[in-house]
Amino acid sequence: MNHDIVLGATGITKHFGALQVLHGVDLHVRRGEALGVVGPNGAGKTTLFGVLAGTLPASHGRVHFDGRDISAWDTSERCRAGIGRTYQVPRPFLSMSVAENVLVAAQHGAGLRGAAAQAAVHSALDRTGLLPLAPRPADTLGLLDRKRLELARALATNPKVLLLDEIGGGLTEAELLKLVELVGSLHAEGLTLVWIEHVLHALLKVVGRLVCMDAGSVLAEGEPAAVMANPLVMKAYLGGAAA
Numbered sequence: 001m002n003h004d005i006v007l008g009a010t011g012i013t014k015h016f017g018a019l020q021v022l023h024g025v026d027l028h029v030r031r032g033e034a035l036g037v038v039g040p041n042g043a044g045k046t047t048l049f050g051v052l053a054g055t056l057p058a059s060h061g062r063v064h065f066d067g068r069d070i071s072a073w074d075t076s077e078r079c080r081a082g083i084g085r086t087y088q089v090p091r092p093f094l095s096m097s098v099a100e101n102v103l104v105a106a107q108h109g110a111g112l113r114g115a116a117a118q119a120a121v122h123s124a125l126d127r128t129g130l131l132p133l134a135p136r137p138a139d140t141l142g143l144l145d146r147k148r149l150e151l152a153r154a155l156a157t158n159p160k161v162l163l164l165d166e167i168g169g170g171l172t173e174a175e176l177l178k179l180v181e182l183v184g185s186l187h188a189e190g191l192t193l194v195w196i197e198h199v200l201h202a203l204l205k206v207v208g209r210l211v212c213m214d215a216g217s218v219l220a221e222g223e224p225a226a227v228m229a230n231p232l233v234m235k236a237y238l239g240g241a242a243a
């Protein structure tokens with residue numbers, strides 16, 4: 001495997017019963033890059049994230065990470081190896097504080113204990129600007145701070161690659177700019193990102209490469225402007241809008 005590729009999926013298919021939602025997808029993430037993943041609703045983007053993170057077993061195909069075949073690894077092994085993710089629908093423990101939520105991720109996601117767990121929590125809160133809110137109950141946070149918390153929980157697992165699933169949804173334009181700034185700063189620190197996002201103008205401020213999926217296949221990939229101008233991609237989006 002090419003060592004420039006930190007995370008690679010090859011020939012991934014996924015069936016849910018009789019429904020096939022991924023049809024031989026190849027996805028290769030380069031070390032240090034920010035890769036965007038777009039596509040109409042139901043294209044299979046979140047399912048692909050599940051296969052990468054190990055929450056969903058692939059029906060066929062292999063996943064490699066950092067030079068190793070991790071296809072048989074479960075989600076906690078992959079998390080400890082350095083694959084972090086956020087969820088489309090964040091589910092923080094609402095009665096717990098911001099810091100406690102991040103601590104749970106450091107302990108249960110990354111298996112950290114004691115001073116190492118506390119250091120990971122401090123660093124994640126600091127990087128996401130949540131240190132001043134550390135003692136606040138999670139249910140008192142506004143939407144942007146909940147997104148920051150979702151990021152902090154993923155960062156507390158010390159990821160080498162961070163999978164972001166539609167973290168931009170529902171924010172005002174001003175909030176979105178702050179989120180873009182934060183995600184951009186994580187990438188500037190050297191974190192490899194794969195970001196599924198429907199809010200294209202936000203995504204395009206951060207990513208250097210784009211993959212477009214439709215109906216369980218990769219339609220196009222490459223330089224973002226070229227991908228968005230690809231006739232197949234335009235057709236998929238217009239079809240999605242009309243559906």
Ligand SMILES: Nc1ncnc2c1ncn2[C@@H]1O[C@H](COP(=O)(O)OP(=O)(O)OP(=O)(O)O)[C@@H](O)[C@H]1O
Pocket residue numbers: 016019021039040041042043044045046047048
């Ligand atoms: N657990 C499941 N059981 C059955 N079908 C599923 C399951 N999860 C996803 N699907 C189906 O797989 C297809 C792909 O869904 P997926 O969520 O991966 O798409 P997506 O590209 O992430 O869409 P969106 O942009 O709307 O989040 C959809 O038809 C969806 O209904």
